[in-house]
Amino acid sequence: MGSSPFLLSLFFLAFISSTNAIDVKFSKPYNPLILPVKKDDATLQYYSTFNVGSFSYKANAVIDLGGPFLWLNCNGSYMSSSYHAVECHTNECSAAGGSIFCSGCDGAFRPGCTNNTCGVFPYNPYNNSVATGGIGKDNIVFGPRSWKVSNFPLACGIPEQLYGLCKSAQGMVGLGKTPVSLPTQIFSAFNLPRKFALCVPSSGRHERFGGIVFGGGPYYMIPYPKDVSKLLVSTPLIVNPVSTAPVRNEGDASYEYFIGVKSIKIDGKSVPFNSSLLSIDKKGVGGTKISTVTPYTVLHTNIYKALVKEFVKSAASKKVASVTPVKPFGACFDSKTIHSYKTGSNVPVIDLVLQSESVYWRIHDTNSIVRVSKDVVCLGFVDGGSKPTTSIVVGGHQLEDNLLEFDIAASELRFSSSLLLYNTKCSHFKDV
Numbered sequence: 001m002g003s004s005p006f007l008l009s010l011f012f013l014a015f016i017s018s019t020n021a022i023d024v025k026f027s028k029p030y031n032p033l034i035l036p037v038k039k040d041d042a043t044l045q046y047y048s049t050f051n052v053g054s055f056s057y058k059a060n061a062v063i064d065l066g067g068p069f070l071w072l073n074c075n076g077s078y079m080s081s082s083y084h085a086v087e088c089h090t091n092e093c094s095a096a097g098g099s100i101f102c103s104g105c106d107g108a109f110r111p112g113c114t115n116n117t118c119g120v121f122p123y124n125p126y127n128n129s130v131a132t133g134g135i136g137k138d139n140i141v142f143g144p145r146s147w148k149v150s151n152f153p154l155a156c157g158i159p160e161q162l163y164g165l166c167k168s169a170q171g172m173v174g175l176g177k178t179p180v181s182l183p184t185q186i187f188s189a190f191n192l193p194r195k196f197a198l199c200v201p202s203s204g205r206h207e208r209f210g211g212i213v214f215g216g217g218p219y220y221m222i223p224y225p226k227d228v229s230k231l232l233v234s235t236p237l238i239v240n241p242v243s244t245a246p247v248r249n250e251g252d253a254s255y256e257y258f259i260g261v262k263s264i265k266i267d268g269k270s271v272p273f274n275s276s277l278l279s280i281d282k283k284g285v286g287g288t289k290i291s292t293v294t295p296y297t298v299l300h301t302n303i304y305k306a307l308v309k310e311f312v313k314s315a316a317s318k319k320v321a322s323v324t325p326v327k328p329f330g331a332c333f334d335s336k337t338i339h340s341y342k343t344g345s346n347v348p349v350i351d352l353v354l355q356s357e358s359v360y361w362r363i364h365d366t367n368s369i370v371r372v373s374k375d376v377v378c379l380g381f382v383d384g385g386s387k388p389t390t391s392i393v394v395g396g397h398q399l400e401d402n403l404l405e406f407d408i409a410a411s412e413l414r415f416s417s418s419l420l421l422y423n424t425k426c427s428h429f430k431d432v
Helices: 006-010 091-095 182-190 301-317
Strands: 033-040 045-052 057-064 070-073 117-120 133-142 147-157 169-174 195-199 210-214 233-238 263-266 288-290 297-299 332-334 350-353 360-363 369-371 376-379 381-383 392-394 402-407 412-418
Touching: 033 182, 045 169, 057 070, 147 182, 182 210, 263 301, 297 301, 301 381, 360 412
Parallel strands: 057 169, 070 147, 288 392, 297 381
Antiparallel strands: 033 045, 033 210, 045 057, 045 133, 070 169, 117 133, 133 147, 195 210, 195 402, 233 412, 263 350, 297 392, 332 376, 350 360, 369 376, 402 412
């Protein structure tokens, strides 16, 4: 797999030449429909930017991989003559997951103040707030080439729902498997194959961004000269038959993205825990999902304790010294005892074993370890308690600089593991 990038990240050394000085020739035309993704280092959130409405209101929206739709605070500067509400009890309302209530307003007509409007429930997972709001449609423009989608569905939240979001955010945008999510609307507007790739950056301290690519590959990242899609490994996407959303109708399936983890290995050795936690039961409890709104992977306490125990044991065998844990992490280490070699590093490798022993998502040191101070790094997984709805929630830190392709039509996830092993990363998309 090549040498480990850990020390290069750990001590903030440049592992790649300036992109301005690189001249890479690609073998095929490359004109992706791509939405840039930025990281807010203060909150560890990923967000993108849209121009909305007739006055090109610029809105930053935090990305929620499993979210149902785009919602914005409509009580601020967003004004638009091209906005129109979706009426109650219509097919459009049903497609948006509209509830039995109708939204109304006594003020002058504007986004967020309309009558007989389809009611939905914008949700902010960062402060666990749910609001009632109307859903409407407006024009959005996005991406470096200013792609436009007319009559894009968006819901109106309230100012209080912005608490917990990064300072520049005016709402959230969902990529979930719903008729009104961002991918579904873009697939329809541009007649694209029903697949999208997500590549979130590891830092906001650069001029380039990660991206969401709609319609599939090829994917080119400077300076890697080949199509990155050739690196991807495939595993089925699993349907949780019970919705895990905070507000849901009885009988709804989840629109989030689940995968079938069968076991976990550390340096090739299986971690012992109750494997029944990896299955989804008839109430929708258990299993593994992928999330951009969870900063670090969250594990059922039974899995977490076993993982930490085996990781610390394996690290100690490689002369990695443990130190007092720093919350919220349960295992931390002296960074001076971590070393890189041509064949890797002395940080244990974690494998999420998928449909077979030969198919696994390998988590290398840059995705498993978090720096918390000058001399201390920690295992970037957290304890989710004994009764979480989902046993494993793969979080943002483990996703960074990994390319994930969600093929909705084929119900497959294709993933790269760390792109750093190929001397590139998510912030090096050719056209972003």
